[in-house]
Amino acid sequence: MRKLLFLICLIFLSSSIFGQLENARRITRTLCSKEFYGRGYVNQGDSLAARFIGDEFQKIGLEKLKNNSYYQSFSNPVNTFPNAMTLVINQDTLIPGVDYLVDPNCGSSNVTWKYIQLTKEEIFDSEIQKRYISSVYKDALNISGVVIDIRGLKGDSLKRIRLEVIPGLSQQLDVLVLTDEKFNFSVGNEPFAYSLIYVKGNKFVSNASISTQIKSKYLISHLSTNVIGMVPAIPNKKRKEKDTKTIFITAHYDHLGMMGKDVYFPGANDNASGVAMLLELANYYKKNPINYNIVFVAFAGEEVGLLGSSYFVQYPWLPLEKIHFLVNLDIMGSGEEGITVVNATLHQEEFQKLKSLNEKGNWVDLIKPRGEAANSDHYWFSQRKVPAFFIYTMGPNKNYHDIYDTYDNLTFAKFENLFKLLSSFIADL
Ligand SMILES: [Zn+2]
Known part of the structure; x- marks a missing residue:
């Protein structure tokens, strides 16, 4: 009987992990398909991606923080190549x-x-x-x-x-x-x-x-959109609403768009894979809420110069001082050579926590500390004193900002392990 129970548990566990990776694959594959035009500025590829992510938020059941909407829009100039x-x-x-x-x-x-x-x-x-x-x-x-x-x-x-x-x-x-x-x-x-x-x-x-x-086309005022949703903390009568801390999980969804009519940049690792991880975490916390609010933000305009996050910190949907910690995710599709943590030297206590959790779980082979860097959306939050890590995977897949960053070239080598590491880290913050 015990053996049977064990077997059932094992089947259940492996099928749920299998299901998780399947869903992450579906999201990544969809976001870097041709229908999204490289999630850039030709044919409104970025807006299509924003809508897709908003629909996923809806399916998961994330709450809307403001204006009864997941969408925060802003405009920016951008040079594009929509023509032959x-x-x-x-x-x-x-x-x-x-x-x-x-x-x-x-x-x-x-x-x-x-x-x-x-x-x-x-x-x-x-x-x-x-x-x-x-x-x-x-x-x-x-x-x-x-x-x-x-x-x-x-x-x-x-x-x-x-x-x-x-x-x-x-x-x-x-x-x-x-x-x-x-x-x-x-x-x-x-x-x-x-x-x-x-x-x-x-x-x-x-x-x-x-x-x-x-023939280039300069768009003076392109409309870009951040996608924002939340899993509220477990209700607790003893804790006042205003005292509830908030964790941010962020990932940019935009990529480089198109170069001419036929060539698009799929951006599978960068950063369809990060959005997939964000959505997996959203899914998980919706079912398993914790004592923190968790806000999920898929940023636009990262590749043009961290524009979505810059706009958000200027017009935040909740006071920035309420953010207890922010985890920004990019390039989640590799991991054979471990992960890098930007701001590790700035937040040593949290970095040690991440490392010791990993030692217990043995999830990734290396966690490499890195200092401050203005290389993704965590940057503007760091500038405003919001504690933040930027985490990205390392591996043999060097296809970056080129036409070869495709779904087929992704290994997802440590995706599930990284999910376990991130979810245990976030719960422990
Ligand atoms: Zn990126």
Whole structure:
């Protein structure tokens, strides 16, 4: 009989964990499907994702904190690429995302190029740079663009070229940069006057013909939406409502959107997986409330510069001093090499708590402490003295901000273990 009970328990436990991972997979797969357009600014992909998350909140039964709504909207400028995009070099139509990437602040360019290829020496010659940046010179030479080869450049010189020379040139000419670096897309909101394109070095030969069809669209006032819901604390007659502490669990749901009509950035690890974890925790705490209110926030606009969280701390739906602790989640789909905790050095007591819980449960192989960093939505809360951790997983999947951050490339290696670690940590805060 005992054996049978044990077996039933085991089946129940494994089926519920299995169900949990299945649900997290469904959420991740949905959010990074083509129907959400990379959760960015083309075809309202981010708004579709916000609505999907709001519907999940509703299904779970989360409470609404304000205005009888889960949604907090704000507007922001953003540069987008909703139109067909082509880059042809010597009759070879290059593959966007694979052979080339436009800069997030890339402007429009619909032209067969007349260009000059700058030598490495010329790139560093400030007089020559000034000349090319001068529109008078550009007209005199009758050129519309320059090609720059940054392969082999490193350290400070590469930094200077990237941060000063290239943006300066892109305000006067079309710029094509030859590189062998991994492509890394992001979101821009200060578009250049001309196009700026990064091309894999082996796709170009000297004097090749170049033609482009790139049309960027600058949205002055794009509507973005944070999604906010709550599981209230267990009612307790002895504790006054105003004394009830609140824990925040947050994850950004936006990603990089599209680059041209056909290419989208799925953002599976970053951060469909974090939203999946947030929803799993919401599900769990709805069924197992604790002595804290738990507020769940799926932030918009993180990739444009932590905009959703910035807006929230300016217009919080509850006083920020009520937040006992905040846990921000990103990149939850790996974990083979452990997790990193940003702000670990700032909140050592909580960090030790997390570590000792992990030692007991043996859930992840490594918990790496990191200091303060302005690299996700926890940042604005930290700035306002709200205690916060930002937790992300580490692993062999290095697909980040590129077209390969897909659902199929996710392992979910430590997802369930991390769920156990996070839920026990939150209950213990
Ligand atoms: Zn992210």
